[in-house]
Amino acid sequence: MxxxxxxxxxxxxxxxxxxxxxxxxxxxxxxxxxxxxxxxxxxxxxxxxxxxxxxxxAKTVKNRLHLDLRPDDQEAEVERLVDMGARPVDIGQGDVSWVVLADPEGNEFCVLASKQSG
CATH class of the missing domain: 3.10.180.10 (2,3-Dihydroxybiphenyl 1,2-Dioxygenase, domain 1)
Structure with missing residues (x-):
């Protein structure tokens, strides 16, 4: 099937x-x-x-599934998304190359480094 x-x-x-x-x-x-x-x-x-x-x-716990976004420019994209209403969140990720944000209802997602810089 x-x-x-x-x-x-x-x-x-x-x-x-x-x-x-x-x-x-x-x-x-x-x-x-x-x-x-x-x-x-x-x-x-x-x-x-x-x-x-x-x-x-209302959302109460960390998502079990989330989106990973890979922009051309991580820093600029994080700034754009935060300006739109996303917020940085700490889910215990530690020192990593991606940035964890939450959308306006608290759903976490990651903004990865660009392929060129990773």
Whole structure:
């Protein structure tokens, strides 16, 4: 049986707000939106997408799954994401080459060093 990776589902207190934040962060666009969920993708035809679904519960523990972003310029990208509302977080990562941030609802993600510098 063949499978296609369609999307990653992210629980969100405010799916529309968080989807728009991630769409701006990734350069994605909204491809589907309803009252309870919003899906973003690079293009409407490009998989996988990120689907933000409504969940009234606040995030309380470290994510078991997270995104790693690899920008051309780590420092500039971290600054841009923080200016957009991300915040640095310490999850016990120690002295590493990546930067751990949290999105506006507290979901951790990593900004890796560029391939050229790594």
């Amino acid at each position: 063949a499978n296609t990776w369609e999307q990653i589902v992210v629980d969100a207190e405010d799916p529309a707000r968080l989807a728009r934040w991630w769409a701006e962060a990734l350069g994605y666009r909204i491809v589907n939106e309803s009252a309870d969920e919003v899906e973003i993708r690079r293009t409407p035809e490009t998989l996988p997408g990120l689907l933000f679904g409504s969940c009234p519960d």
